[in-house]
Amino acid sequence: MTLAPVDRGRVEEVVAPLSAPPPTADSRPPRPAVPLDLLSLDGVRLRGVHHPGVAGGAAVVVAHGFTNATAKPSTRAVVDRMARHAAVYAVDFRGHGRSGGRASVGRDEWHDLDAAVERARTDGYRTVSVVGFSMGAAVALRHAVLGRRPADAVVSVSSPSRWFIRDSVPMRRVHWLLEHPSGRLVGRALGVRLATPWPEIPTTPLEAVAGVAPRPLLLVHGTADHYFGPQHAAALHAAAGHGNLWIEAGMTHAESGTTPELVDRIAGWLAARTTA
Numbered sequence: 001m002t003l004a005p006v007d008r009g010r011v012e013e014v015v016a017p018l019s020a021p022p023p024t025a026d027s028r029p030p031r032p033a034v035p036l037d038l039l040s041l042d043g044v045r046l047r048g049v050h051h052p053g054v055a056g057g058a059a060v061v062v063a064h065g066f067t068n069a070t071a072k073p074s075t076r077a078v079v080d081r082m083a084r085h086a087a088v089y090a091v092d093f094r095g096h097g098r099s100g101g102r103a104s105v106g107r108d109e110w111h112d113l114d115a116a117v118e119r120a121r122t123d124g125y126r127t128v129s130v131v132g133f134s135m136g137a138a139v140a141l142r143h144a145v146l147g148r149r150p151a152d153a154v155v156s157v158s159s160p161s162r163w164f165i166r167d168s169v170p171m172r173r174v175h176w177l178l179e180h181p182s183g184r185l186v187g188r189a190l191g192v193r194l195a196t197p198w199p200e201i202p203t204t205p206l207e208a209v210a211g212v213a214p215r216p217l218l219l220v221h222g223t224a225d226h227y228f229g230p231q232h233a234a235a236l237h238a239a240a241g242h243g244n245l246w247i248e249a250g251m252t253h254a255e256s257g258t259t260p261e262l263v264d265r266i267a268g269w270l271a272a273r274t275t276a
Helices: 073-082 110-122 135-146 169-179 183-189 205-212 231-240 260-273
Strands: 010-014 034-039 045-051 058-063 087-091 127-133 153-157 217-222 244-248
Touching: 034 087, 034 110, 045 073, 045 110, 058 073, 058 110, 058 135, 058 260, 073 087, 073 127, 073 260, 087 110, 110 127, 110 135, 127 135, 127 260, 135 153, 135 205, 153 260, 169 183, 205 231, 217 231, 217 260, 231 244
Parallel strands: 010 244, 058 087, 058 127, 127 153, 153 217, 217 244
Antiparallel strands: 034 045, 045 087
């Protein structure tokens, strides 16, 4: 597998919604999903789904956002659409959905992503890329530095650049969930089981993003993101020193703001940058 040359400093600002591009060479109706059962290196049982692809072809690991899961409609829509282009692996992060453990909100979830990437490599796919959303996008950037065999390309959609963002009402609600004594109970109602607060502050996405190089990097953020704005993607792009930045006009946050057409464009970007 040969990676495309590092693309330094390129910015592609999308100023209007685009129609879907022509299908990639691998585009096809997705194969039915099969259950995925993994064990992270730190001992957490993980469950999710796998759409098999062409033997020896490309695989994509989809990393969902906080309080999401593979069974939730917005994540499922992304997974099913991406499966038209490549094999797809998607696990419920710890403390989410059907997986065990407790959510650490970005600190330990790289172990979960690492387990999925390792499974894809063990299954024989030629390239393994990661597409992460919100918390999953931050995890994808950190995994590029911490993982055993990091992904061949990284796509980060709606990632924060730092922790403890309280600049919007939705993010203040998230921090209430994480810090208030009643937060764990409310979290369970939202489908997430929370771990105790961090004893130490983990590496931020901004500190980790330069470690993606020389692998291809795409940062995507919407102008209508109501959690945190595209200045976070711009900061990540500047810190990375390479890669592509797409600022999507009118897009909201993460999976819920991701259209089928955007998934298709991401798949095309990946196909163009991971070559045999």
